[in-house]
Amino acid sequence: MQAPPYEAGPFARRGERYSLRNPFLRLRVALLILLMLVIIGTGGYHLIEGLNPLDSLYMTIITLATVGYRELSPPTPGGKIFTLALILCGVTTSAWALQALFQTLLSEELGGTVSHRRMRRRIDALSGHYIICGYGRMGRHVANELGLKGLPFVVVDPSDEVAEELAETALAWVKGDAREDSTLREAGVDRAAGLITVAPSDADNVFITLTARGLNPRLDIVARSVYLENEPKLRRAGADRVVSPYRIGGRRMAAAVISPNVIEFLEAALYNPEVNLEWAEMRISAGSGFIGQRIVDARFRKRFGVIVVGLRRGEAIMAVGPDEEVAEGDVLIVLGAPGQVKQFALACGGEWEEAS
Secondary structure, eight states, X not given: OOOXXXXXXXXXXXXXXXXXXXXXXXXXXXXXXXXXXXXXXXXXXXXXXXXXXXXXXXXXXXXXXXXXXXXXXXXXXXXXXXXXXXXXXXXXXXXXHHHHHHHHHXXXXXXXHHHHHHHHHHHHTOOSOEEEEOOSHHHHHHHHHHHHTTOOEEEEEOOHXXXXXXXXXXXXXXXXXXXXXXXXXXXXXXXXXXXXXXXXXXXXXXHHHHXXXXXXXXXXXXXXXSSGGGHHHHHHHTOSEEEOHHHHHHHHHHHHHHOHHHHHHHHHHHHOTTSOOEEEEEEXXXXXXXXXXXXXXXXXXXXXXXXXXXXXXXXXXXXXXXXXXXXXXXXXXXXXXXXXXXXXXXXXXXXXXXXX
């Protein structure tokens, strides 16, 4: 969404905030010039016409305002020239100030309101989207990955600088504190499929998780934990999964030394679009024809071209052998060519979700 052409205040474009294209700055400059004209006019009438300070101020104000009141005394030739110059400068500056005021009202009130309403309508139209709370370094990576997958999401961040940056993008966003009910409601938390909280501190992430869980008990919540000892607190607050960047980074670096080819394959399969592989997870729902069948008898690879590499049953995640029986509620983790995993999910009556 593009920002209004001359939007000022915290959403003003960098560079324009200190440019005369900014009506806020033009208005301040015009008012400053008018003040200087009042000072110059008062001093000029005092020196040229010999008027006392009050009468000099009176003459300056009625001249700049062009109200046409009578002079206090017949002006001298020098006084006439000074008055003409003061009128020209005053009329020009007043017109400039009125124009800047008009544009400021349009850009700040009308432009800002229209932009906000447009964004509200856009977010209100979303359903099954994801909410990213925090747009720091990790939040940007999360947004990038969701964007590459074509998944809808809304960014929530309280920072003026982030709001200014997001206003220059096509992203859906809400400026506000994600710990507040009103902010998450504005982001459509009641219709969202998931929420990812990557706020700077664990305390903020706990509070955001508590708030989001209270507003939507069905929400899938993933929370970042800076300190390992805070993971249990985030889970108690309602997070379905807790991610510790330091622990994951350490594991990945160790694995890169121990099994570099495995890591490179997983990286390529998950993130390289040139690799013709797709990961997905599929929940076996009631009525599926595969319930009670063994993996070997279901012949997933031969019939659908997918490989079942693991499953989640309750809280347990396990590798599957050929004799493992499929049960209702199991989540099968499958790998196959693009499109095959979706056909597989539809064929066995499950709920298909992209895993990457």
